[in-house]
Amino acid sequence: MRELRLGVNIDHVATLRQARGTTYPDVMQAASCAFEAGAEGLTVHLREDRRHIQDADVVALCKWARCPINLEIAVTDEMLAIATRLKPAHSCLVPEKRQELTTEGGLDVIANRERIGQACGVLAAAGIRASLFVDPDVEQLDAIIATGAPAIEIHTGAYADAQLEAEREVQLARIQAMAKAADEAGLEVHGGHGLHLDNVAAIARIPQIQELNIGHSIVAQAIFVGLGEAVSAMRDAMQGARREAAD
Numbered sequence: 001m002r003e004l005r006l007g008v009n010i011d012h013v014a015t016l017r018q019a020r021g022t023t024y025p026d027v028m029q030a031a032s033c034a035f036e037a038g039a040e041g042l043t044v045h046l047r048e049d050r051r052h053i054q055d056a057d058v059v060a061l062c063k064w065a066r067c068p069i070n071l072e073i074a075v076t077d078e079m080l081a082i083a084t085r086l087k088p089a090h091s092c093l094v095p096e097k098r099q100e101l102t103t104e105g106g107l108d109v110i111a112n113r114e115r116i117g118q119a120c121g122v123l124a125a126a127g128i129r130a131s132l133f134v135d136p137d138v139e140q141l142d143a144i145i146a147t148g149a150p151a152i153e154i155h156t157g158a159y160a161d162a163q164l165e166a167e168r169e170v171q172l173a174r175i176q177a178m179a180k181a182a183d184e185a186g187l188e189v190h191g192g193h194g195l196h197l198d199n200v201a202a203i204a205r206i207p208q209i210q211e212l213n214i215g216h217s218i219v220a221q222a223i224f225v226g227l228g229e230a231v232s233a234m235r236d237a238m239q240g241a242r243r244e245a246a247d
C-alpha cells in the first residue's frame, strides 16, 4: 500500500483575516496546529490579487520549515521569482483568473506546454519540486510529460461538484484513469479541490494517489470542532479508506 499524505491548505484562515484587515486569525498558528494534528504538508496559494495569503505569510511559512510547504502559483514571472527566492519544497502551477471564486479548472498544458515547461525548469533549478494542477484528461498526458514536471495534482472539483450519482461516477472514473496513466508514465500523483469528509473516501481509495491537498472543508469544519480535530478527522477518513481498499 502506498502512502497517502494530507496537505492542508490554509488559505481560508487568511481569507478570514483579510476580510477585516485584522492580525488574527494567525496563519502561523494555523500552520502549527495543522502540523501537530498530523498534516504532512501545508499548501498556500499566493494569488495575483493577494485576496487571502500575503507575501509575508509565505516568507514566514518557508522559514518555519517544520514540514514541506507547497506554494501554489500562477505561471507568471512575478510568481516564479517569488518561488525561487523563498524556495518552498514544492510548487504547484495553477491557472488563475482574477474573477474566479477559486481555481475553476486545470492548466491547459497542451496549449501552454512551452511556457509551463520553462517554469518547471526554473523551479527545478531552484531545487523546488513542481506539480501541475490538471483536469483528469488523459489527452494532456503527453504534453504534461514533455514539460518535465515530476508530479501532477488532479483537479477533483468536477467530481466534488457533481449533483447526480451518475455524474459523480463518470468524474470518478476520469480521475481513476488519469491517476493510473500518470503513474504508469512515472509521475507522482496528487489530488485536490472540493474534497470533504463525505466525498474523500472514493478518491483516497485510488491507489496511485499519494497526496491530497484539502483546505476549504477543513477550515469550515474547524469552526465547530477546532482546526486540530478537523485535520485529524480528515486524515482518519483518508487513511481508513486507503486501508480498506488495500485489504
Ligand code: PXP
Residues within 6 Å of the ligand: 009, 011, 045, 072, 092, 094, 102, 103, 133, 153, 191, 192, 193, 194, 195, 213, 214, 215, 216, 217
Ligand atoms: N489544490 C489546488 C491546486 C487548489 O487551488 C486548491 C484551492 O486553493 C486546493 C487544492 C484545495 O481546494 P479546497 O480548498 O476546495 O479543499
